[in-house]
Amino acid sequence: MTDTLRWKPDWPQARQAxxxxxxxxxLALAAFAPKDKPWEDIPKPEVREPLAGWTDADYWAHxxxxxxxxxxxxxxxxxxxxxxxxxxxxxxxxxGAIGHPAPDTLWYEPVIHDPDTHPPLQLDRTGAWWHRxxxxxxxxxxxxxxxxxxxxxxxxxxIDTLAQLxxxxxxxxxxLERPEWVKAQIARINQLFFETYDAMLPYVRDPWGGTTFTAxxxxxxxxxxxxxxxxxxxxxxxxxxxxxxxxxxxxxAWLDYSMYHLDGTNALQHLDALLAIEPLDAIxxxxxxxxxxxxxxxxxxxxxRIKAAGKSVQAxxxxxxxxxxxxxxxxxxxLYIMSWCQSETEARRLVNG
Numbered sequence: 202m203t204d205t206l207r208w209k210p211d212w213p214q215a216r217q218a219x220x221x222x223x224x225x226x227x228l229a230l231a232a233f234a235p236k237d238k239p240w241e242d243i244p245k246p247e248v249r250e251p252l253a254g255w256t257d258a259d260y261w262a263h264x265x266x267x268x269x270x271x272x273x274x275x276x277x278x279x280x281x282x283x284x285x286x287x288x289x290x291x292x293x294x295x296x297g298a299i300g301h302p303a304p305d306t307l308w309y310e311p312v313i314h315d316p317d318t319h320p321p322l323q324l325d326r327t328g329a330w331w332h333r334x335x336x337x338x339x340x341x342x343x344x345x346x347x348x349x350x351x352x353x354x355x356x357x358x359x360i361d362t363l364a365q366l367x368x369x370x371x372x373x374x375x376x377l378e379r380p381e382w383v384k385a386q387i388a389r390i391n392q393l394f395f396e397t398y399d400a401m402l403p404y405v406r407d408p409w410g411g412t413t414f415t416a417x418x419x420x421x422x423x424x425x426x427x428x429x430x431x432x433x434x435x436x437x438x439x440x441x442x443x444x445x446x447x448x449x450x451x452x453x454a455w456l457d458y459s460m461y462h463l464d465g466t467n468a469l470q471h472l473d474a475l476l477a478i479e480p481l482d483a484i485x486x487x488x489x490x491x492x493x494x495x496x497x498x499x500x501x502x503x504x505x506r507i508k509a510a511g512k513s514v515q516a517x518x519x520x521x522x523x524x525x526x527x528x529x530x531x532x533x534x535x536l537y538i539m540s541w542c543q544s545e546t547e548a549r550r551l552v553n554g
Contacts, residue, residue, distance in 0.1 A: 423457030496523030
């Protein structure tokens, strides 16, 4: 077995950098760019109808392969076969949420109308969305030939998944009127997340004993995932600790490496609770639209605060010009920077100093 990837010749070095980042003792700098010359001449798939990206697993897989063949991955970046055919929130589809594809997005229709009569949540491995995901995963494995890594889809979990199944406005009322029901559903969703992860693990476990979570370019030894709770922006810190933290803690303990997706300034009120989750390894910061990107000096103190608590941090949307000042201000150890460059030359220059 070769120790590298055909479309990532320096994969051993990237692997080492990512492992060190998880352990808070190194810098991971990922630079993506259009490839000067494609790795291979893979024909661009022809779209037959507007919704093919959501409903045609073969088209989705061929498009992912086409895009990867034309992407340069510098530094800690690596080619990951994108499997999020249902968009963020695949787990909800597997538990019964109805997906309505649109040309540029996927809408989820809740299915829990009466909590008192709705049947217990189960993982449905017979539905169309499950089979589409498995088909994409299988295609990624079949066409790999040592060129890239196949990643898990962006499953999402916890109360975010429950909000897909039960309309968000109603779920807010449920927190007050039937809190024990909410806790029971979140606990059940955790178990179904673990079941789903294990069912997909044979497709994504790589020769180095690691797994890839395609969202945010995560790789690590063992079981790796991004975790989140966007619903947290609508609840208080006390409610977050009561309803969300226990399940997040269990999930992070079950995984070998976990990173929390902290999304928007309304979520910052929960940072103390997140930093207190001992098995959580890292936190990623996404500023909302209208605010400076992840490389802005506006976020330096936030990154320092996360690192001071013993967590690694990921900064996304960092421009090439912002990389060096960010490293100088925050420190390299435990910092993962994701940057998109205009050209392969610019990306190579960035990662080579």
